[in-house]
Amino acid sequence: MASYIGSATSRVDGRAKVTGEAKYAGEFNVPGLLHGHVVGSTIAKGRVGRIDTADALRVPGVIDVLTHQHRPPMPDNDAAYKDEVAPEKGSPYRPLYDDRIVFNGQPVALVLAEDWETARFAATLVKVEQQGETHATDLHAQRDKAFAVEKPEKPRGNAAKAYAAAAVRHEAEYFIPIEHHNPMELFAATVIWDGGGKLTVYDKTQGVQNVQRYLCGVFNKKSDDVRVMSPFMGGGFGAGLRPQYEVVLATLGALTLERSVRLVLTRQQTYGLCYRPATIERLALGAKAGGTLDAITHEAIAATSQSEDFARNDTGWADLLYKCANTNLVHRLVRLDLPAAADMRAPGAATGVYALECAMDELAIALNLDPVELRLRCYSDRDQNEDLPYTSKKLRECYRQGAEAFGWDKRNPQPRSMRDGSELVGWGMATGIWEALQMPMAVRIVLTANGHAEVACATSDIGTGTYTIMAQVAADMLGLPLDNISIKLGDSTLPQAPVEGGSWIAASVSHAIVNTAGAVRKELLRLAKKMPGSPLAGAKLEDVVLTGGKIVSKQDASRAVPIADAMRHGKTDRIEQEKTNSFKDVGAYARNTHSAIFAEVKVDEQLGIVRVTRVVNAVAAGRILNLKTAHSQVMGSVVWGIGMALHEETLIDHNLGRVMNADIAEYHVPVNADVHDIKVIFVDEPDAIINPLGIKGLGEIGIVGVAAAIANAIHHATGKRVRDLPITLDKLQAA
Numbered sequence: 001m002a003s004y005i006g007s008a009t010s011r012v013d014g015r016a017k018v019t020g021e022a023k024y025a026g027e028f029n030v031p032g033l034l035h036g037h038v039v040g041s042t043i044a045k046g047r048v049g050r051i052d053t054a055d056a057l058r059v060p061g062v063i064d065v066l067t068h069q070h071r072p073p074m075p076d077n078d079a080a081y082k083d084e085v086a087p088e089k090g091s092p093y094r095p096l097y098d099d100r101i102v103f104n105g106q107p108v109a110l111v112l113a114e115d116w117e118t119a120r121f122a123a124t125l126v127k128v129e130q131q132g133e134t135h136a137t138d139l140h141a142q143r144d145k146a147f148a149v150e151k152p153e154k155p156r157g158n159a160a161k162a163y164a165a166a167a168v169r170h171e172a173e174y175f176i177p178i179e180h181h182n183p184m185e186l187f188a189a190t191v192i193w194d195g196g197g198k199l200t201v202y203d204k205t206q207g208v209q210n211v212q213r214y215l216c217g218v219f220n221k222k223s224d225d226v227r228v229m230s231p232f233m234g235g236g237f238g239a240g241l242r243p244q245y246e247v248v249l250a251t252l253g254a255l256t257l258e259r260s261v262r263l264v265l266t267r268q269q270t271y272g273l274c275y276r277p278a279t280i281e282r283l284a285l286g287a288k289a290g291g292t293l294d295a296i297t298h299e300a301i302a303a304t305s306q307s308e309d310f311a312r313n314d315t316g317w318a319d320l321l322y323k324c325a326n327t328n329l330v331h332r333l334v335r336l337d338l339p340a341a342a343d344m345r346a347p348g349a350a351t352g353v354y355a356l357e358c359a360m361d362e363l364a365i366a367l368n369l370d371p372v373e374l375r376l377r378c379y380s381d382r383d384q385n386e387d388l389p390y391t392s393k394k395l396r397e398c399y400r401q402g403a404e405a406f407g408w409d410k411r412n413p414q415p416r417s418m419r420d421g422s423e424l425v426g427w428g429m430a431t432g433i434w435e436a437l438q439m440p441m442a443v444r445i446v447l448t449a450n451g452h453a454e455v456a457c458a459t460s461d462i463g464t465g466t467y468t469i470m471a472q473v474a475a476d477m478l479g480l481p482l483d484n485i486s487i488k489l490g491d492s493t494l495p496q497a498p499v500e501g502g503s504w505i506a507a508s509v510s511h512a513i514v515n516t517a518g519a520v521r522k523e524l525l526r527l528a529k530k531m532p533g534s535p536l537a538g539a540k541l542e543d544v545v546l547t548g549g550k551i552v553s554k555q556d557a558s559r560a561v562p563i564a565d566a567m568r569h570g571k572t573d574r575i576e577q578e579k580t581n582s583f584k585d586v587g588a589y590a591r592n593t594h595s596a597i598f599a600e601v602k603v604d605e606q607l608g609i610v611r612v613t614r615v616v617n618a619v620a621a622g623r624i625l626n627l628k629t630a631h632s633q634v635m636g637s638v639v640w641g642i643g644m645a646l647h648e649e650t651l652i653d654h655n656l657g658r659v660m661n662a663d664i665a666e667y668h669v670p671v672n673a674d675v676h677d678i679k680v681i682f683v684d685e686p687d688a689i690i691n692p693l694g695i696k697g698l699g700e701i702g703i704v705g706v707a708a709a710i711a712n713a714i715h716h717a718t719g720k721r722v723r724d725l726p727i728t729l730d731k732l733q734a735a
């Protein structure tokens with residue numbers, strides 16, 4: 001029987017999605033549903049004064065207006081508001097809690113009405129007095145106030161001394177602005193009042209159990225009283241890892257009025273949730289004349305809110321990727337009057353590796369070395385920090401296959417040396433790296449005698465293809481056709497799962513499926529052996545596989561028992577098993593995914609307009625479960641990398657402390673016309689150590705390094721180095 005694992009299987013939920021059968025958080029309807037609309041602050045810092053709701057309440061159809069002065073009690077301790085992804089240090093934001101305004105656009109009132117239009121209209125009639133205080137939203141202006149995060153990474157050797165003694169040096173500062181997640185699906189929650197204080201909550205979230213526990217904490221509910229569902233999600237990218245205020249406010253409304261409530265945030269309001277923090281990155285690289293690194297200093301200064309210390313690993317990649325005896329890595333934070341920063345696809349790496357890989361390009365030029373050659377001279381086969389081998393690392397193959405597919409050997413290293421009519425042509429490259437993380441989770445399989453299996457776990461599918469890869473793995477492990485597998489996920493009552501993030505779900509859930517399917521096989525073998533004259537009488541568990549609807553001896557395929565026969569004979573209608581994944585050799589190996597990105601740009605010399613005409617991204621991420629969904633993940637990441645390089649930037653008016661381009665007309669993302677030829681290569685990377693199927697996950701690796709490859713290509717085309725993202729034509733003309 002054909003193996004589903006590794007094939008280019010189409011999404012099992014594809015039809016439901018394109019026909020509208022798949023329902024999202026804001027689409028669940030019940031009779032009597034109320035609709036909310038949020039009134040936001042218009043200052044960045046200060047206090048809420050008098051709130052006049054009289055006019056709003058007079059509008060027919062308006063039921064109530066909740067404010068911090070008019071709401072049921074909420075807990076007054078941080079612990080109640082901590083979720084599993086909250087930063088260790090700090091106080092999580094409490095929606096509609098008190099009169100303090102801590103960011104512009106913060107919810108100060110929630111209008112609840114019979115329909116959405118009424119709620120939205122009435123919200124314009126709510127008068128909110130606000131007393132402003134001096135705010136700060138500009139990272140550059142506040143950089144001197146940066147403080148180091150609690151556990152700075154350990155230095156190796158003496159980077160300052162080695163840098164001073166280096167034959168060739170490069171030092172520069174790079175900048176990544178605030179970027180906002182813009183999933184197509186708006187943030188929304190529909191809270192169904194089930195009576196007796198029980199709630200069914202449909203929320204746009206990457207983690208139903210995280211939201212479930214959080215709501216129980218914030219509203220002092222028993223676990224059985226709150227069920228959180230998120231069967232489908234129209235993109236998350238990290239914005240849905242933590243519970244956002246839409247679910248708190250919708251729940252507050254439902255509990256206050258004892259009615260079902262839906263709250264859908266506007267696109268503008270999603271710019272008041274969270275963001276990738278603006279980050280200043282300083283790199284100082286010192287090399288020996290032969291092109292090996294001897295000194296790496298990487299300092300990052302990132303934005304965070306006043307109350308939470310959100311920090312991700314920006315600076316810990318250089319010393320992992322490249323051999324170097326002397327390293328100094330420092331991460332600092334600046335408190336600004338903004339919402340808390342958050343994870344966004346490859347948090348830390350997308351920004352830190354952008355700076356690192358541009359700096360490596362600049363060092364290669366200073367050394368008069370090909371940029372690929374420099375990376376090969378510094379190549380590290382072991383994790384140097386912990387002196388560990390990798391479970392697998394095929395980055396050399398990424399460089400080789402990527403360069404070959406791109407035609408890198410035809411590159412003239414001289415900037416401005418390549419042309420196509422009126423356009424300058426540039427070729428640049430970069431390395432990408434991400435973690436191959438795995439998290440504890442459980443899977444339940446119910447196999448019925450008709451040869452159908454239901455595979456269930458509480459993970460989300462944020463659009464990555466989790467339904468599909470779960471079905472593929474289960475079909476192979478149970479020896480059943482794909483159509484006989486149904487997947488249940490996105491429901492907090494299902495077996496435990498972490499938030500879907502960190503690229504860890506594919507590896508974690510497939511491992512749990514392998515273990516659970518193993519338990520099902522054990523039960524089936526037990527039944528098969530009890531049959532009179534069983535051809536599997538003496539067989540051991542490890543000697544049989546499930547394939548083609550049968551339990552089959554590995555040694556002799558003619559010794560087989562149909563699953564249906566074994567179950568019928570054992571008078572068993574259903575076999576139910578639930579197992580977790582299991583971890584071996586934790587701490588004995590480093591676990592990472594890698595990539596090499598090659599980009600071609602064409603730059604109009606007069607106008608400075610940049611087109612990214614070709615990108616090759618060669619990825620080594622263990623065994624690929626599904627060539628189609630994996631390709632989509634990496635292709636989407638590359639598109640985002642183009643946006644990061646050329647378009648994306650949240651602009652804050654620092655006088656008002658307010659986002660000025662809070663919609664996708666003004667916040668630029670790549671459109672079809674910006675996206676040309678993208679080639680994704682999966683380098684063969686067998687991994688017998690990381691987990692039973694050799695899966696590493698690739699939700700995030702695809703974006704890492706892309707912006708650097710494009711920035712390096714722009715330099716190669718024009719001879720101009722723009723280190724501040726995005727590389728817009730004004731910056732290019734000025735450089």
Ligand code: MOS
Binds near residue numbers: 347500
């Ligand atoms: Mo991802 S930024 O862990 O959703």
